[in-house]
Amino acid sequence: MIKSLKATGSQLADSAFQLTVLRPDQADGAHLPSFSAKMREAGLFPLRPVAPAILQINVGKMCNQVCKHCHVDAGPDRKEIMTRETMQLCLDALARTDIQTVDLTGGAPEMNPDFRWLVEGISKLGRKTIVRCNLTIIVANKKYHDLPEFFARHGVEVVSSLPFYNAGKTDRQRGEGVFDDSIRALKMLNAVGYGQEGSGLVLNLVYNPAGAFLPGSQAGLQQQFKRALLKDFGIVFNDLFAITNIPVSRYLDYLLESGNYAGYMEKLVAAFNPVAAAGVMCRDTISVGWDGQLYDCDFNQMLDLLVASPVQHIRDFDAAALTERAVVVNQHCYGCTAGAGSSCGGATA
Amino acid sequence: METYYNPADLAKFGNITEWQAEAGRKFFDYYGEVFKDGALTEREKSLIALAVAHAVQCPYCIDAYTTDSLQKGADEAQMMEAVHVAAAIKGGAVLVHGVQMMNKAKELSM
Numbered sequence: 460m461i462k463s464l465k466a467t468g469s470q471l472a473d474s475a476f477q478l479t480v481l482r483p484d485q486a487d488g489a490h491l492p493s494f495s496a497k498m499r500e501a502g503l504f505p506l507r508p509v510a511p512a513i514l515q516i517n518v519g520k521m522c523n524q525v526c527k528h529c530h531v532d533a534g535p536d537r538k539e540i541m542t543r544e545t546m547q548l549c550l551d552a553l554a555r556t557d558i559q560t561v562d563l564t565g566g567a568p569e570m571n572p573d574f575r576w577l578v579e580g581i582s583k584l585g586r587k588t589i590v591r592c593n594l595t596i597i598v599a600n601k602k603y604h605d606l607p608e609f610f611a612r613h614g615v616e617v618v619s620s621l622p623f624y625n626a627g628k629t630d631r632q633r634g635e636g637v638f639d640d641s642i643r644a645l646k647m648l649n650a651v652g653y654g655q656e657g658s659g660l661v662l663n664l665v666y667n668p669a670g671a672f673l674p675g676s677q678a679g680l681q682q683q684f685k686r687a688l689l690k691d692f693g694i695v696f697n698d699l700f701a702i703t704n705i706p707v708s709r710y711l712d713y714l715l716e717s718g719n720y721a722g723y724m725e726k727l728v729a730a731f732n733p734v735a736a737a738g739v740m741c742r743d744t745i746s747v748g749w750d751g752q753l754y755d756c757d758f759n760q761m762l763d764l765l766v767a768s769p770v771q772h773i774r775d776f777d778a779a780a781l782t783e784r785a786v787v788v789n790q791h792c793y794g795c796t797a798g799a800g801s802s803c804g805g806a807t808a
Numbered sequence: 809m810e811t812y813y814n815p816a817d818l819a820k821f822g823n824i825t826e827w828q829a830e831a832g833r834k835f836f837d838y839y840g841e842v843f844k845d846g847a848l849t850e851r852e853k854s855l856i857a858l859a860v861a862h863a864v865q866c867p868y869c870i871d872a873y874t875t876d877s878l879q880k881g882a883d884e885a886q887m888m889e890a891v892h893v894a895a896a897i898k899g900g901a902v903l904v905h906g907v908q909m910m911n912k913a914k915e916l917s918m
Contacts, residue, residue, distance in 0.1 A: 625883060668878065675880040679850055683881050729819075 461525045461634075463534040464712060471712050472532060474763040480711065480720075481790040491728050494792045501733040505785035508755075511778050512743040515562040515803070516541070516549055517757060518574060519749045522566040523599045526620075526633045528667065530707040530761050533566040540566070541749040543573045545773065548751055550580045552776035562744075562803060564591040564757060569603060582613045589616045591803075595637055597644040607651045616661040617653060618700070618803070619645070622669050624687035632669040645694045654696040662695075665805075667702045671719035673726060673798055674701035677806045700805030703727075705758050705794035727793035735800025738807035741786045747773050755786045757803075764789065818868045851880035858887060859894040 464472040471477055483493045498504035519540030522533035553561065561581045568574055568590060581588045590610065597606050610617055619641070623629050626638035645662075652658035666680050674680065681699035688694040704710045706723065714720040741755040745766075751773040754760040768784040770777050800807030825832030843853050854876045861869030877887050 623881075623883065628883060666881075670878060672875050672878045675876075676845075676850060679845065680881045682849075683851065 461527070463525060463532045463536055464709060465532055466534070466536045469712065471708065471715075474761065477707065477711060477762060478789065480715070481706065483790060491724055491790070494788050494790050497728070497731055497793075498736060498788065501731075501736055503733070503736050504788075506739070506742070506788060508742045508782055508784065508786055510743070510782050511556070511558055511745045513560045513562050513740075513745075514549065514553060514558050514747065515564060515744050515757060516546075516577075516747045517564050517566070517749055517760060518546070518568045518571040518577065519566045521570045522593065523570065523596055524567070524593055524634055524637065526709070527713055528632055528669075528704050528710040530705055530710060530758055531566060532708045532761070537566065539749050540571045541573070541751075543576060545749070545751045546573055546577045546580070548773045548776075549577070549747060550584065552773050553581070553584055553586060555776065556778045558586070558778070560587045560589060562589040562591070564803075567593050567596045569596050569606060575609060578609075578613050578615060587616065588613060589618055592617050592619050593633075594619045594621070594641040594644040597647060598640050604647075607648045607653065610648075611651045611653070611660055614659070616663070617648060618663045618665060620665045620667070621645075621684075622667055624684050624691070628669040642692050642694065645688075645696070646692070649694055654694075656695075661697050663698045663700055664696050665700045665702055667704050671714060671717065671723045673703055673730060674801075677701040677799065698805070700803075701799070701801075702803075702805060703794045703797055703801035705791050705801075707758050707761055707791050724790070724793065727797045730797035731793065732796055732798060732800060732808055735798070735806075735808035736796040738800055738802075739786075739792075739795050740802035740804065740807070741795075744803075745776075745781060753781070758791055758794075759787055759789075762789065762791070813867045815868075815871065818872060821868070849880075851877070851882055854880045855882055855886060855890040859890040862891050863894040863898055 471480070483491045495504050498506060517531070520531055520533045520537035521535065521540050522537065523535060525534040563574075563577070565571070569592065578588055578590070592606070596603050598604070620633070621629065621641055622632045629638035629641065630636065648662055649655065651660070653660045654662035664684060666674060666684065668674055677699060680701050684699050685696070688696070706714055706720070711720070714723050744756060746754040746756050746760050748754060748760050753766045753771050753773060754764065755766055764787045765771050766781065766784055767787050768781050770780045795801045822836070825836070843850065854873055857869070858873040858877050861873050874887070
């Protein structure tokens with residue numbers, strides 16, 4: 460199994476080094492305009508948020524997989540996970556706001572020992588939970604086998620990565636055997652009603668390209684995935700989110716190692732879409748790190764780019780004060796503004 | 809190294825309108841229309857383009873439609889099958905002329 464950048468002592472494990480690589484004046488990116496200049500041209504700089512509608516909580520970097528494109532640099536060797544005390548601060552913050560959606564991510568969020576406690580707490584507050592489930596965790600260990608029933612009991616929306624509808628591409632990105640385990644897990648989710656018409660249990664899949672290219676039309680890909688998964692495995696799901704890989708952490712490492720960095724960045728810049736730029740998810744989302752720090756998005760979190768606000772920790776959460784901030788942007792943001800746009804909910808334009 | 813084909817020139821394709829704006833614009837409008845989702849999906853059209861790119865041996869087109877096919881969600885097996893279709897037609901086009909050769913040979917032979 461490949462290891463995290465942190466475990467191998469890679470320079471790219473250091474967020475400051477990543478930001479140096481991403482600088483537009485670096486040799487590889489010599490011809491690229493800065494993202495802020497591009498946004499200024501589009502009349503979108505500084506980028507102002509609206510009132511937060513989604514609280515995205517990253518409950519930790521621990522994961523049972525070590526995917527090649529992971530922007531979190533997650534893996535079994537990562538021990539940074541959110542404590543119950545910090546989760547309580549998240550619940551306290553939620554109770555003080557009218558944010559209706561909580562988006563749980565990781566790592567594999569289910570590996571946090573207090574994951575179920577947090578979901579139950581969100582449920583008690585009457586808010587909706589989205590969990591970014593990597594699927595294989597459901598079959599990784601007996602103690603996770605009942606996750607589909609647990610999710611269903613709390614009406615959790617499940618969003619799961621499946622980069623392709625066959626094993627070859629999926630396993631190259633996510634690890635040997637991941638496709639077969641994902642299919643098993645999808646069948647378990649379908650069995651309790653997930654993705655089934657009329658069940659009210661939502662199962663969305665995430666497609667992201669297995670390489671240095673951009674995703675095509677979300678609608679076209681969804682049609683292919685639906686047809687192939689139904690025909691080959693009898694699996695159903697609701698929507699497919701096509702997400703662009705962001706040049707951060709292990710995906711940045713892949714781009715550099717494969718000699719695709721400059722070409723990929725050029726593609727992102729050439730595909731800059733002002734409509735997608737106006738609809739970026741950081742405008743209505745606040746991202747919480749495993750230690751309670753606040754960020755504009757999960758990518759900024761991994762680059763240690765804290766929100767530009769006097770409020771920088773969940774214990775001080777103040778939706779009105781945070782709405783006054785300007786979103787912190789950098790070169791990686793081109794990933795969310797390319798083509799039809801990209802967000803945790805798929806295309807934005 | 810200098811070569812006849814420079815990958816960077818692909819990005820300059822649009823510049824052909826500089827010397828003949830109207831014809832160039834009409835070509836690109838037509839091109840855009842052709843590749844839209846229609847009776848064939850965008851992915852199917854991309855695979856056809858990939859096969860034709862090989863048949864006409866256009867390096868720019870091969871790069872462009874390899875990337876485009878991947879973006880449209882084609883997998884490697886589909887892409888290689890498209891290339892085989894091109895090869896079969898090209899090969900078939902050569903071999904079917906064998907009939908003409910046979911006809912002529914028979915005409916000239918005792």
